[in-house]
Amino acid sequence: MSAYTAAELMTINAARLLRDHDVVFVGVGLPNLACNLAQRTHAPNLVLVYEAGVIGARPSRLPLSIGDPTLVSGAASVCSMYDIFSLYLQRGLIDVGFLGGAQIDRFGNINATVIGDYFHPKVRLPGSGGSMEIAAWANRCYIITPHQKRRFPERVDFRTSAGFLSGRAERIASGVRGGGPQAVVTDLGILEPDESGELILTALHPGVTVEQVQANTGWPLRVAANLRTTEPPTDEELRILREELDPQGIYIR
């Protein structure tokens, strides 16, 4: 079982970042797999919250959209969208948010809106959805994304959601409650913010070199003094992903 896909590698490393009893704002796809994996391994008391208004979901099949009916049947609670964003997220009850986007920049700011000029878009992307508020108000945010140069520019074309803005001091001065992005998990390794809020390389996946990561990053990437190598996916993690969570390989292939 030692071979694994890039998606499996990212999912497993993201799962390991979650702590037992965390309340997580989940998206579908890899974040959903990561949360369910964490729940079945080291974090049995993880609470899954979906922006559709579902709290404490226990899906009995792999949810294929953020509003899949399997999220509702057997959940602990369902509330309105206004309530999920105000009473839960804005109030500060969400420990962890997952984010994604077409571009992530040096300070963890995310673009999910547009490539090129906003009013004359070259590529029009889906837009914020919940991410503008998740990035601001969740205690910790994690980003899962494949590591490609076009996805990691020095500056995003459009700041859909806040990382550390131009640096950690600016985020703190802005008064937003959340701690900002804590880690970017890619298929090459893990980036984390330093004291200034700049994303630096803190871990490599087994077999990956610093040069590979730099070649796929759009700014001069700094490397942590204590750069580590991530533990390879265990057989048990891979088994749960492949046999229990995504047996048809919809997301992990």
Add this chain to the structure above:
Amino acid sequence: MSAYTAAELMTINAARLLRDHDVVFVGVGLPNLACNLAQRTHAPNLVLVYEAGVIGARPSRLPLSIGDPTLVSGAASVCSMYDIFSLYLQRGLIDVGFLGGAQIDRFGNINATVIGDYFHPKVRLPGSGGSMEIAAWANRCYIITPHQKRRFPERVDFRTSAGFLSGRAERIASGVRGGGPQAVVTDLGILEPDESGELILTALHPGVTVEQVQANTGWPLRVAANLRTTEPPTDEELRILREELDPQGIYIR
């Protein structure tokens, strides 16, 4: 059945002011009786809304408080207090509000808060409850109260809820959406606002004189040119009140 009590007289005259399909913010006591009477006579499609968050109540016994469980069982809808005051009242869906208070002044302003100085009260009253917003935002307001001089001062000690303030022009300038008090139903007759917003005597109950009303009013009361006499309670109205709505005579005795 021709004899009737002051409470019966007020209730019946208040009921007659309601129109079919009106959505009414009901209080307990006489307003509740008036609404139920109207529903069983000329306004079968009256919608009863209670500030406790009950919509379309069909109480099978006389409710003894604003939150009586009989209001809930069989109602059309129940919502939160925040919703009833925002989505219904503030949004402008309420046609009629009933108000009461210890003092009602020349311009229909109401005091339900304090007699004497607010910070050193001579008599501390219950306070606004829902009435501050009902008086401002319901399309029409009705007041039911016994006619006594101390209840009808020239100016209220404390303006808990707005009538026409110092006159209709001031209310209009304030921008509040509701039309203000449309009638004060007492045990002597009915007062209604004129063009200036001043309450004037527009109807006497059978057998009551203008002098009696003036003697029980704290300002020089003007009398409408077309002063009318109210129709006496009918046998049918009295029968419904006594036999169906308040057989124990809790409110109407």
Add this chain to the structure above:
Amino acid sequence: MPSDKRCSLTEAIAEFVHDGDCVYAAGFTHLIPFAAAHEIIRQGRRNLVLARATPDLIYEQMIAAGCARKLIFSYMGNPGVGSLRIVRAEIEAGRLEWEEYSHFGMISRLQAGAAGLPFMPMNPTAAGDLERVNPNYRRLQDPYTGREVVVVPPLNPDVAIIHVQRADRRGNAHIWGIIGEQKEAAFAARHVILTAEEIVEEEVIRSDPNRTLIPEFVVDAVCHVPYCAHPSYTQGYYDRDNAFYLTWDKLSESREAVLAWLEEWVFGVKDRQEYWQKLGEETHQRLAVKPRWSAPINYGDY
């Protein structure tokens, strides 16, 4: 936070209600947690700030027992009966601080507190005098039309006490009937004590997630307290004891009679179970209610 939060009401009050705390015992005419108030009285808490839209008899009793220094409210009456004689006397005598709103102002404060907002806007009411005497009411200009709106600041009680029909041991709770400000109070508060008529298996709660108004992770303690709400009521479980509200109106004419009542019915009993037994069979039967069931719904086995 543990997954099983069940404890006795005595333990919950001891742990989460402290002298000087701002307490919100929720429930608009329905589900009023009288048993929790009695336990607070028994444990001798002092200098509490008591917040509730309608103080009702629950705060009248706590104020008579000397637990409170201040009242935050929007309607102070014995509902459907008359005035709160003790509270009124304390205020008229200058012995009790108070802070006052309309219902909508009070509930908007909770909504702001629950939503994590610095204020909630409301349309103006033109009444003016309550805004004048309470500096917590402020005004803002609407940036779209230039018109004025009224705003109130958040209310974030130290502890909210929420009575519910049924909850699981983690604190996920179903509420029906009048829901008042239960949800807003729970989300606004720093700690939540849940009292429940029934503790049920998680499967019962999860069979109807749309009914869950309070989720486990805002809840600190789950206490099984049948008949917690008497003389108020719990929809579907027992009726409001209107006779008690009428009796209180007479009894509270005398402070001595109130203190004697507290002696007998609060200090004289160990807990709600003893209180309920002491009420006796006649009262139990008078307040019993015949069932009227909801039409079930199908969530689908996805």
Add this chain to the structure above:
Amino acid sequence: MPSDKRCSLTEAIAEFVHDGDCVYAAGFTHLIPFAAAHEIIRQGRRNLVLARATPDLIYEQMIAAGCARKLIFSYMGNPGVGSLRIVRAEIEAGRLEWEEYSHFGMISRLQAGAAGLPFMPMNPTAAGDLERVNPNYRRLQDPYTGREVVVVPPLNPDVAIIHVQRADRRGNAHIWGIIGEQKEAAFAARHVILTAEEIVEEEVIRSDPNRTLIPEFVVDAVCHVPYCAHPSYTQGYYDRDNAFYLTWDKLSESREAVLAWLEEWVFGVKDRQEYWQKLGEETHQRLAVKPRWSAPINYGDY
């Protein structure tokens, strides 16, 4: 307003949806009223302003059919699948106006509209760029702390279309499962068209008033439209047709294929009943769902 508001969806769209109207077809991933969109397409409405948090395939189809001049949204994607190819192409080509929020901004606009408020406040997010490009976002100073809040103005659509599980003929409606922005949209709108999987006797609705999210007096028309939400779903009634969403992703690569699809599945059928029959037995069975019932509750016979 009549007590019995039942009519055909054809009649409801003819009466309450006019060229140029702002339409809010509600439902966050659930209860999306596709049948109503198809009827709007069939009746040839033009210049609509289409507002929805997630345009989903429902607005993609209406935009492809030429019904709209403008889109108001917060997330534009084929949920769980990919992008909305037609909408994206129209925006990139400058042929479609748009106005954009985050989900919370969009829903706060509806909440303000539903509550009759001139704006709703939100805490700042520091992101900045969406505020910069959309002048409807404004800033205010919190009068208590001096900090800034972000505000959005109310959204009051001309007509909201709300799909529900069951309603009575007056328009009182039960909704369960994901409730999204259904209530807010109904209260914010000037007119409401209700589509329902089932029309039930008033007694069914009144057996569970806490379940009634939409009350009769905001409703103008009640239409019995089983399977209205396909390819979206109705909790407890049928599943989401995920295969359709995947098929659409391929199909919408070609505008001709989309127009051919509309010809066959919208113009080619009279109403939803014909559409559902045309889907065929295999699809019916694939989307069928086994029951999973809620535990009933007791309201009490007071």
